[in-house]
Amino acid sequence: MGETGGPRARGRPRSERARAAVLDAATGLLVSGGVQAVTMEAIAARARVSKSTVYKWWPTRGHVMLDSLAHAAGHALAAPARDGSLAGDLAAEVGALVRAFRDTAAGPLVADIVAAAQADPDVRAALDERWVRPRRAACARLLDDAVARGALRPDTDVPAAVDQLFAPVYHRLLFGHAALADGLAPTLVRQLLDGLGAGRCRPDGDR
Amino acid sequence: MGETGGPRARGRPRSERARAAVLDAATGLLVSGGVQAVTMEAIAARARVSKSTVYKWWPTRGHVMLDSLAHAAGHALAAPARDGSLAGDLAAEVGALVRAFRDTAAGPLVADIVAAAQADPDVRAALDERWVRPRRAACARLLDDAVARGALRPDTDVPAAVDQLFAPVYHRLLFGHAALADGLAPTLVRQLLDGLGAGRCRPDGDR
Amino acid sequence: MGETGGPRARGRPRSERARAAVLDAATGLLVSGGVQAVTMEAIAARARVSKSTVYKWWPTRGHVMLDSLAHAAGHALAAPARDGSLAGDLAAEVGALVRAFRDTAAGPLVADIVAAAQADPDVRAALDERWVRPRRAACARLLDDAVARGALRPDTDVPAAVDQLFAPVYHRLLFGHAALADGLAPTLVRQLLDGLGAGRCRPDGDR
Amino acid sequence: MGETGGPRARGRPRSERARAAVLDAATGLLVSGGVQAVTMEAIAARARVSKSTVYKWWPTRGHVMLDSLAHAAGHALAAPARDGSLAGDLAAEVGALVRAFRDTAAGPLVADIVAAAQADPDVRAALDERWVRPRRAACARLLDDAVARGALRPDTDVPAAVDQLFAPVYHRLLFGHAALADGLAPTLVRQLLDGLGAGRCRPDGDR
């Protein structure tokens, strides 16, 4: 709060233009030239900003990408609509992620940030906190509620269940062994909720 | 086979010592100093091998890591024992991966290779072909057989199911949001086979 | 002129310390270790300067040596004293070159630059323009004046005559077949002005 | 002589084809691609010879060039014709060098060898002994004889005089500041024998 409450800061104020230009430049470079093209030098050059300015506000390439992710896909990933059914709500959550990865710059951005996170625990923590955790939390709440009201088995391992819904999406993004199809999200939800076993009792019911 | 069948190759034979030293050096550097420490120069220096030799046989740092993975964890990850039950066999497969990631150098190696794969499609393809696909195939065969004999629902999406078993393991390796616990593998298998739904019919049975 | 007249240049100014350190390092390496020792890496290391800085200002090892030559021997080779006699003035010019080659670092420097010039026309041109031509020009002017006032034969080929005074000095530097003795300069001048012929008319006179 | 006098050597005899191919390759590379192109690897490749064979017979690139010089220009530089006059014989000697440098591969070869000689005393010695000294000796003998018979001043410094005839040719080859013209040789001889002084007694005579 202090930053807005006090008297206007001394000196030249930070340039919002520079901030946006850097984030746009990073996203643009990534989309057009791949990961290799996104260097701090290239970002500064494309944003028409000096390197010092970039380093002043972002300690690492990874941090630029993190902010670019919020900048580029932040609004595109508001809370998806809920229709009330557990399966529908879960599929909406997972499906939003699938579409973001497939249709927006969020896919390459997240892939690149995950790569950077393997070398920088700071990036890893920020990625988890600012991107992964919010989505997992929404999903976990749905599952927790369902357990609480008896709709799901009481011994459900909710974190593992969340992984079984989201991890396949990240896995396909990072390994590319299979496409991020539209049907993926409902399939994941159905198979997890109903199980794969043949002798099931709920024919179609709850979904 | 062909490589040994013909007459002995002309010229000085390739040094097996150099090959092993490079792969050991790469693994050692990764484990001790993290990803940052694994540069081509450091590998060559630690292996007491010239840079030219490294570049002669491995075009990229990523390729060195790929071979190091095979070199380091190859024997440690033979086919896990099968006990005949579907759940047990699946849990054995997944559990072997969990233990490899947690207890051997395979964890950091795979994490690093995944990162490299985001910038190099060649590494991505090799990782998929030489590491991911064999394990997925074993798991997929188990599921396919189960579907064929009626033990699993006929509309099972096997690739998605395999993802729901393996992807969580990779996800925790790469994001570190949760531990790779011993109980993870059976939990994943149980939740996928039986489903999370509360009104289940198979009380304990098939697992 | 323009470079100092305008407003002070933007950005960090070029480090004069780095420039001098590089030129000193090059000369020092050459004198102590011979040509082999003067690599760009060794120069940078000895000057405590990064390789990038060296390459930023000098495209080639040869260019470093050229500047080192000016740096090391520049002041040592101001215009030698003139006593008014043609023979004396010419001997002073040639003798200054002999002494510079024999007593200062200019000898190894020029020898090395000549070697580099055989592979790089750019170095060859710079060597000619910045080192050879000024000295030749001074000598040629003396000869031209003497021809004009009738002291030398009107059909004198001045460029060839200049070569006959200077080239022996370079020749001995580069081939080492004979020493750069103190008496060399007056001998060259005497033999050229008076000729070798026995039936001479001017017994001793004009020299 | 011992090498041919004894019984034929055991083992496979040295391949004359390889020797010639190497020397031709070196000359060809030098002429076509300049000094940069003449590497030991390129020589071996162009000569269709293994590197080991090259190194077996020539310790250094410079030594290959020395032999190439003899191989390429050896026959072209036999003793030039003598017409009996001192000036004519000297001009023939110097002129042969001028033409060899200008019209054959000897020019680039000598320039390159001189460059190599600056870094390798062994090459310098061989160049002097096998190329420079024979030509200087022939010239020096002419001058010595002339001094002995009283045709030249008794205080003539013959080595310096030889330099004043030959060094300008090398100088122009190495520095390129003036062309190696046809008239250069007679001019050098005339200016040295007659001197540049205007008050000469021998109007045209002896030349």
Add this chain to the structure above:
DNA sequence: GGTTAAACGAGACGGTACGTCTAGTCTTCGG
């Protein structure tokens, strides 16, 4: 005709320097 000896071809190897690149830092000027 088999043995021996040396030259040769092929090519992997440990080195060294190359020239380029990127990351970050530092120094100055101008707004």
Add this chain to the structure above:
DNA sequence: CCGAAGACTAGACGTACCGTCTCGTTTAACC
């Protein structure tokens, strides 16, 4: 104080040759 410009240190990149080596292959001279 912020931002631009740009010189700086540090060090990895991938390439090119170097000169050495370890083989297998060829070509003679000898026995």
